Amino acid sequence: MSQLPRFVVIKSKHNGKYLTKIAKEESIAKGLSETFVNFRGEDITSPLVKFELERAKTKPGWFHIRYCYNNKYLTMQSKYSWYFLASADKPLEEDEIDWKNTMFKPIKTNTFDNDNNKQEYLQFQHVTNRYACHSTWEKNYEDGLYVSDKKVDDFDTFKVLDWESLVIFPKTTVAFKSQSGLGFYVSNKQDQYMRALKDANIFDQWASHEISTVGDGYVRIRNLSTKLFWKSENTYKAVVADSNETTDKYTTYLPIKVADNVVVLQNFGYKSFLLVEKDVPGIALYTNESNISDKTKFMVVEQVTSRKIYNINFRKEEGRVYKLSVIEKSHAVADNPDNVHSTMRLTLEFNKTRSVSIRNSVSLTSDVKTTFEIDSIPLIVNKEKIKLSADEVTAVGQWGTTKIFEALTKTDYTLRVPPKTRARVSLEVTQGTCEVPFSYAQKDSFYDGTSKILEMDDGMYTGVNIFNINIKTSHETLP
Template sequence: MAGALPESIVIAITLNTGEYYVCRNVRNGLVQGGSKDLSGPEVKIQVERAEVDNDHVHLRFIHSNRYWQQRSASDSDIVAVLKEPDENKEKATCTLFKPRVESDVLFLNHAQTGRGVAFDHSRGFLSLNRSSVADPLRFVDAETLVKLPKHVAFKAVYNDCFLKAEYYRDHTVSFISGFPIDYRYFRFNSSDPDEVASGYEVVPMEDGHVMIKSDYYDKFWLQTNSWIEGANSDVATASNKSALFWPVKISDNVIVLKSAANHMFCKGLSLDNKNDCLNAHDPNMSKYTKLEVHELVTKRSIRNVRYRMEDARVHGEEAVVVDTVSFDNPTDHEVTVTDSVEYKTENSYSFTQGLSITSGVKVSMEAELPFIAKAGIEVHHEITGSFNWGHTKMESVTHTGSGSVPVPPKSKVIVDCVVTKGTCNIPYSYTQEDHSSTTGEIHRSDHVDGIYEGVSYYNFNFQVAETHSI
């Protein structure tokens, strides 16, 4: 059943050179196993339930707004070209697929042909099999993937303290060597996220894991006998599971971290003369494992917003009655009445980007606002000011619409003033400028993971609702 699939997924393909994630070839639209980055915007696929039945779905690449389809009746390659879904099962380019889910494995059959979707290893693309047999495609629920900010502090929910790099001196070994050993541990005992000992750099891996580097030690975390310590770079490497952690989102800015080495959750633990030190030995997401993520940024500005209009998508169009007027015709012949009506609507817009965590950083933006108009998507005006990622902003707009309507002789007509309400989604790139809360330095970076959504009203017209004799 279609309902067994998450709302958004990433599909993985295993090749001799490693694991790749399905994406769209920009040049020819082919659906290929071409990306190594699990968290990249180009690999996320929206699963849209069909309207014609409960058994089929549409698959749309979110960042390019293109739907999967067979290229043509004579070409069985799977491409992502159409911006609108097509549920006509008589057409070879129908965008409906029938999914079958077994755990984290997906089998797909094209609705129009019944043929199974398979991966062509010789060419690196998806295509339709000659039969109904479909290849197993491993998928990941995209909503479970967490993309963390780069510079952060971690605050324990259970004791309200930040995680701080702190040496632990072990005197027990001095009986053997004559000298104690200092271990680079991490302890939840700081009240200041901006001190250097509380700062960490998150380094994402292509498969969704992260490595975490202490600003104070200048060393990556390493799980050793369950304790997390700062380790030398020759040991704490991307190929060492003890240096890898899987983030799981709990709420807007709360996560837990699971060690890739022992599959246990990290928590603050008091044991072996260590108090509230970071340890990966909790099989459950208990209250001791929950971490608030604080981004080490005092303010952030977004500029150089560039919309990819070629990948814009218009959807959800519906008719809305904004006013009702009446016209009388006491004469013995039909007349055409032309009039203007002033009405108000509430346009809305929002900006999202690839980070999964909302950390409360003040963000200002300079950007133009595109909305759907009668002639297509047009830029209405520019905004400059503060905003929150993912939050919808409303703005009241006053319009003047005009139209004409025929009125029969000796009649009164009741006329609905009708407009179209529609939504546009547009990918965008941008430059992000961050002011560090620890060093005061300014960091600039370019990103391509933005999605803008605008809701507007357009296409004013008169529609006769009732006619009465007078």
């Protein structure tokens, strides 16, 4: 079987939707846990459909499935209910016949999709020798994920999609800037065709576009001047913004990220890339390039003058601590050559290292000036606990970046050394990484003086800090 991606979206072959957690309102109405998972996800770019395949430590070829939204692992609901919840705090693999075990084995299977095209799908065998299946026959549990004693055609077959290959666009309007060397914005100001025009401006309505995601990471591009979608036409494969079709494959494009904020766009119908090319009136967009080149690259530019992030709400109960390691940070030696015990004082110095990253799920790097308000950040207290600390707020750098810093720390240690003895003192710390999801409000200001507020829940805080300082002493006789 080919190498599986680390972060994935799991799509049901039966209904074509993505595995996600149940909506809160539905869980209350049906009396189900909020961690119940079902195949109801429709937006592949939503943080609610992201999972991680985490390799098992004791069984090669087996994985744990971590739900990234709440940092919990898929586990059976109980010994008597074989439906899955995203509720296990830790991966469990000790007892292979225990229903709590969280291990799955992906099994490759080739089957045909709804268009009769041969596709690679996966089945997930649970460690109890049952198979994960899409449920359709119990009303309250409809579209849930459960384990069956036997394989069930189509209901036990899933498409696994690479989350990290997705291009997640901003929620705001964007402009496309040609990277062919001209640096012109793509606009239809001149005529009905999309062109890279020298006199096009970022704030022009002709250069403004809304991006909507369809299917497994494809997009449709809606021009604000015509309020219609881009379409690669039949005659010359030129791009025009004149379609109101929502199912036409020639209006659908696969974005591929090639740099921080640069993409190429492959038309789903022609399987060719868009490029800028000279024609009689000027420089137009065509859909006839089979390879990626400078002519096919477009910078994605947000049409936002400034951005403010506020009302950050960390869900620390859904945070996780991982990558724990014990590090010796400092050591010192104290010799007592006398014939009597001696009390000595040592000063141990070490660098207190931290890193902080606060970002959202948008794939593309933005050059929009962003400020954010934050009154506390997560901090690891021990391997089981995360707290929010107001004392560490000054450690936060810019939105979307990672800030690493060190602070020289000193600690005095007093010890009693026996006669004719050398005491060796070492200072050890535990270092760990924590991830904590958060929601926030985002206020965007635009070139026309208007602004828009969005309520978002795709934030992720990642931090590294040390804790559990421990001083160890050993003795040896002086020579």
